Amino acid sequence: MSGAVPFDDYVASLGRLTAIVDPTASTPEAEAITEAVASLEQLPDVDASSLAWWARHNAQSVHVLGLAVGLGQEKLKAALTTEFGSAGFVTLARRRPTELIAMLDEQFDLLRLLRVQRNRTYGLADVLIARAGPRATASGGQASGRKIEDEISAIATDLGLPHTQRSRFTGRQGRTAPADLIVPDADNASIVVAAKGFDSTGSKLTDAVREIEEMAEVRLPRQYVFAVIDGIGWHRRKADLKKIHSLWANDHIDGMYTLASLDQFRADLRDAATRLGLG
Known part of the structure; x- marks a missing residue:
């Protein structure tokens, strides 16, 4: 597994997930609405x-x-x-x-x-x-979170790893925790990944920290826990981000990545799967 990078270096690698959109530019949807309104006005x-x-x-x-x-x-x-x-x-x-x-x-x-x-x-x-x-703003937030989920799912697929998305896995003493990607499935979780991307800020970032802390708390010794976190919203919630980074630095989770370091995520995911006899 890759070692924890300094927190400031991780923060510097955070990028924007949602595209900057010109609100004055026309779109097919906008043109359709314009045509509908024109017919109503007639x-x-x-x-x-x-x-x-x-x-x-x-x-x-x-x-x-x-x-x-x-x-x-x-x-x-x-x-x-x-x-x-x-x-x-x-x-x-x-x-x-x-x-x-x-x-x-x-x-x-x-x-x-x-x-x-x-x-x-x-x-x-x-x-x-x-x-x-x-x-x-609502659809943009969903799209930014889904972007990371789609990326890590594509990597798991490319590595030939069966997986499920957005479910709960079972850990110590039968306790469960949420995960955005689980290899191979929720009932037999060997590798679990949190995918948390936010370009805006708010309580949802604190909720994301709580979920990852819960994953680290219930994990079994044989289970790997990774987190892929990105988005400029974390710049305003560095204290929350640092809590997750501390889990990585103290070996409570096995890796923490941004979209810029997905190559390292791929390597670590492949390494974990090999050690577990999954790939």
């Missing part, structure tokens, strides 16, 4: 019958009506499932547009909100307020 009146007609003829764009009342696609699907037993807004728009519009109006005040927003002039402050909302 309606002579906003009433239940005109929106039902629009929904039937623009079924693929019905999620825009959800945006008009503050519902992203997932929340819209949840509301439709509760009401109709189906999250398929395209099918509902084609087959039951009148009922769909009635539900959105009764539960979310669709007609009034759409009339107000069609006639309102928006300024830069309105745009920036919208970008500051949770919908602007």
